[in-house]
Each structure stands twice: as C-alpha cells, then as structure tokens.
Amino acid sequence: MKDLVKRYGLMLTSYMVIASLVWIVLLVILPYFMMVNYSFRPNLVAADIGGPMDHYTISNYVTLFQNQVHFHVFLNTIWGGAMVTFICLCVCYPIAYHLAKVATPQRAAFLLLLLVIPFWINEILRTFAWFIILAYQGPLNAFLKFFHIIDKPIRYLSGNGAVMVGMVYAFILFMVFPIYNAMESMDKNQVEAARDLGAPTWRIHWRVVMPHAKPGIAVGCIMTFMLAVSSYAVPSILGSTNSRWFTEIIYQWFFEGQNWPQGSAYAFILLLLCIIFILVMMRVFKVGLTDIAK
Incomplete structure (x- = not known):
C-alpha cells in the first residue's frame, strides 16, 4: 500500500482501492452469497416466502445425486472439460514454444495476430460457423x-x-498465452546447453522447458477447464441429446423450470468443482498463488 501511495499519490490510490472493493463486493461476493442463500431454501411461491415452509434445507443438493440423469450429465461435464483441457494443452504447448523460442519476433507477432483475429468475432457466431462446417x-x-x-x-x-x-477452438487462446508468457522468460541458453550435452528433444522439454513453464501450464489448464465446464453456448449449439452439458441443466432450472433454489444449488456445485480443480492443479504442478499471479 505504501508503494502505491508513493507511486500514484493518496487520492488516486484511495480511488483504486475503493473501486476494487466495490467491484469485488457488488459483482463477486454479493451475487455468490445470494446464490448460496438461494441454494439452501425450498422453491416456494411468493405467498409462502418468509412463512413456516421457508427454512434452510439441503434437499436441493441431494437432488443431484438422486437424479441419475443429472448426475450422469455432471460426470460427463467433468470428463468433457478435462478432455478439452488436455487437448488444448497438447495443441497449444508446441505453438507456445514455437512462438516463444523458435520464431523470430516479427514472425511471432504475425502468428499471434493470426491467432487473435478470429476472436474479434463473437463467440456465438464462431460456434455457428462450426455448426455449419460440421x-x-x-x-x-x-x-x-x-x-x-x-x-x-x-x-x-x-x-x-x-x-x-x-x-478447443473457443478457448485455445486461454491456453496459448499463459504458456507463451511463461516460456518467453526462459533463457534459451538452457535449451542449447541441454542439447549440447546430448539430451534428446523430449527430455529437454520434460526436464528444462516444462518445469520453467509450470505456472503458465497451470494457469492455462485452470482457465480452460473452468471455461469449458461453465460454457453454455458451445454445447447448446453443437451438442445433442446425447451430449448435454451441466450448464444446460442449470439454465433449465433457472429459466424453464423457474426453480431458482435448485438452479443455485447446481451452480454452486459447479463452482465448488472449479475450486477443487484449481487446488488440484496447484498441487500437481507444485505452484502457489504467487506463481500463478505472475
């Protein structure tokens, strides 16, 4: 805080702190608090709200495990999100390495522009384009x-x-850029030294490049998985009755079934899943919040 005051002054620092607190409280904490509160209440008509039937209950959470169709969709969403994350990692790792350590600065800038240009178009339009192609x-x-x-x-x-x-097409940038940023700071001489010592390419990446890029890989996996399991537009447009996504069920509870408590419970379960995945990725890649923040 003292460094911020020295750099920006007391007035500007106070404004940034207050704006950040307002943003966090009004747009993050309060909505989630209301969602959690809704998730532990029964679905009642307006006349019964606040009456003897309005009490806290865990029945909305139990519904997921009692409804075999919804539970199967939930597991399918976890598996699908993990597969999308794995495919994105396999596709984006060589791209990020080429951009960071192989391509010239001019070529890297050109290739990055080619990656970014399609994302100037709305995600729904890009998804409909894939619908036409497939x-x-x-x-x-x-x-x-x-x-x-x-x-x-x-x-x-x-x-x-x-x-x-x-x-994979929609979230590829969220995997490429974190890995690219992590690899860009790596000294290229480390790769050359390993190659001079006779290490094969796969070992150079396993022992030199990937350990350095761990924070970027962790961030890319976290962002891709969270976006994949919480996506609604892509599965609703490209999916079928055999490939329903958990977000589609949440949408149905909220807007078709008008059951906000049940939809809130399902949404909170999805949030817990994302939090667990973040903790698992941090444990697998042995990185902390400070490493991810870089």
Whole structure:
C-alpha cells in the first residue's frame, strides 16, 4: 500500500482501492452469497416466502445425486472439460514454444495476430460457423466425399466430438498465452546447453522447458477447464441429446423450470468443482498463488 501511495499519490490510490472493493463486493461476493442463500431454501411461491415452509434445507443438493440423469450429465461435464483441457494443452504447448523460442519476433507477432483475429468475432457466431462446417450436409463432409475419403456423410453433431472441437477452438487462446508468457522468460541458453550435452528433444522439454513453464501450464489448464465446464453456448449449439452439458441443466432450472433454489444449488456445485480443480492443479504442478499471479 505504501508503494502505491508513493507511486500514484493518496487520492488516486484511495480511488483504486475503493473501486476494487466495490467491484469485488457488488459483482463477486454479493451475487455468490445470494446464490448460496438461494441454494439452501425450498422453491416456494411468493405467498409462502418468509412463512413456516421457508427454512434452510439441503434437499436441493441431494437432488443431484438422486437424479441419475443429472448426475450422469455432471460426470460427463467433468470428463468433457478435462478432455478439452488436455487437448488444448497438447495443441497449444508446441505453438507456445514455437512462438516463444523458435520464431523470430516479427514472425511471432504475425502468428499471434493470426491467432487473435478470429476472436474479434463473437463467440456465438464462431460456434455457428462450426455448426455449419460440421453439419451432415456441411462443407467438411462434402470435402471428404469429394476426395473419396468417406462413402457417406458422418453425423459429427450427434455426440461430444463436435462440442469438444468447438470448445478447443473457443478457448485455445486461454491456453496459448499463459504458456507463451511463461516460456518467453526462459533463457534459451538452457535449451542449447541441454542439447549440447546430448539430451534428446523430449527430455529437454520434460526436464528444462516444462518445469520453467509450470505456472503458465497451470494457469492455462485452470482457465480452460473452468471455461469449458461453465460454457453454455458451445454445447447448446453443437451438442445433442446425447451430449448435454451441466450448464444446460442449470439454465433449465433457472429459466424453464423457474426453480431458482435448485438452479443455485447446481451452480454452486459447479463452482465448488472449479475450486477443487484449481487446488488440484496447484498441487500437481507444485505452484502457489504467487506463481500463478505472475
């Protein structure tokens, strides 16, 4: 705080602190507090709110484990989010390494621009573009049939495959940039020294590059997983009845079923899942909050 006062002055520092507190309290703490409060209450009509039937209960949480369909969707969402995170890591790691340590600054800037430009378009429009590409009579099937790779069109939109493709494309930047930022600070001489000592490429990455990039990998995995499991637009557009996402059920409780307590309980369970995943990633990569904040 003293450093901030010295740098920006008392008035500007006070303004930044107050603005941050207002932001955190009104847009983070208070909404979550209301959601948790809703999740422990029964779904009542307006006339019964505040009456003898209005009491705290855990029935909204028990519903998830009693409803086998919802519980299966919840597990499928965890698995799908983990798979999207793993695929993004496999795709983005070599891209980030090439941008940070192989490409020239001019080439790296050009490639980063190519990665960023598609994201100037709204996510829903990009998802609908994938819907057209992966449609039964879409251009992908037409291309594969033209070159006689397939005999008949494939229904890409009937399972989790299309959802994962759309999510990997939608969240690829959230994996690339943290890893790229972590690798960029690494001394290239470390890689050259390991290569001069006879280490193969895979060992150089396992023993030199990846340990240095651990904070970036952890941040990328955390952000990608949280965005994947909490996504609604991608699974609702590219998914089917066989690939429902937990967020779709939350949406149905809130807006179709008008059961806000049940929807709040499901939303809070999803929040707990994200918190647990953050703690697991920090434990797996052996990084702390200060490492992630860098």
